[in-house]
Amino acid sequence: MLQQQSLKQLRILKLIGMADALELQWSQPHTYDDLSFDERIGLLINQEVTSRDNKRLQRLLKAARFKITARLEEVDYTHPRGLKKSQFAALQSNDWINKKHNLVITGPTGCGKTFLACAIGHNACHQGNSVRYFRATRLFEALSIAHGDGSYLKLIAQLAKADVLIIDDWGLETLTQSQRNDLLEIMEDRHGSKSTVFTSQLPTTKWHAYIGDATLADAILDRLLHNAHKLTLRGESMRKLKSSLTEAEHLG
Incomplete structure (x- = not known):
């Protein structure tokens, strides 16, 4: 008893x-x-x-809310995509998060950018950091809705609090003026205080033109890139090379 x-x-x-x-x-x-x-x-x-x-x-x-379940120990270093084990290992200590640095992962479609970003985010969670994952289109959609229903300041505050914010597939769609302003707000809040991860098919040399507004592009990229670690991937799509479907299965 x-x-x-x-x-x-x-x-x-x-x-x-x-x-x-x-x-x-x-x-x-x-x-x-x-x-x-x-x-x-x-x-x-x-x-x-x-x-x-x-x-x-x-x-x-x-x-x-990661898009996929990915872990650092599952990262494939054998695929010829320019991923250096020593460079990626340096990110696993999370020292870059403690120093409030950013991370930019660029490369062609299918080279594993999303997997790497989610694996890094998963590792950050294991170290006790709060992480939020968004595809860029979904993030801007959420911000647009928040503008309309009055929850914008609440959402912006939530994004500012995350130790690591992952913005995936950046650069697929042309930005509107409102989206440029929103992105500047996000980067202004996070600059020097939190870490942000961007993945993109666009090389960083094209980001200024992609943003469109020269003044806003300067402000955004200054906050995003000046303290950013960069992983530049290349090569053929891993999805294509790792496909296990036979010709008969494709046709079936």
């Missing part, structure tokens, strides 16, 4: 990991006979810390 009451109180206090660990110790008493009281308490505390870390990670991953 006392055991159940203790478990109930621990769960009321939201010490779920500790409650589960204590229940396990009671269900397997002989397993822990040789441990001291301090050691058994230590196990309970470690389980609570682990439980909270796991729950926080799941919250961060859910909030990020």
Whole structure:
């Protein structure tokens, strides 16, 4: 009776990991006979810390809304696309996030830009950073809706708070004046305080012309590129080379 009451109180206090660990110790008493009281308490505390870390990670991953599930250990360095393992490994420490630097990944379609961005974001979540992922078209659509329904300032504030903001497939559609202004607001809020990741088929040399308005382009790119790490990919589409469909399956 006392055991159940203790478990109930621990769960009321939201010490779920500790409650589960204590229940396990009671269900397997002989397993822990040789441990001291301090050691058994230590196990309970470690389980609570682990439980909270796991729950926080799941919250961060859910909030990020990654397009795909990608991990750093799954990155393919054998494909000839100009991805240097040493250069990419330098990003895995998240030192660039701590220094509030940006990251730009450019290259042709199918070379793995989205996968790399999501893998980097996933790793950032594991290090306790908040991440938000958007395809550029969806981001601008959300901002347009926010302008209309009065939630613009709230959305802008949310974007400003994310430790890492990933804007994927940047440069596919011509920007409107409103979108240029929105992008400047985002970069102004994040400049020097948070990290932003851009992926694009367009080389950075064409970004100024793509933005369209020379004054706004100067302001945006100054905040985006001056402290940005750059991964420039090349080569044939990985989707094409890795296709496992046979001719019969294509026709079927």
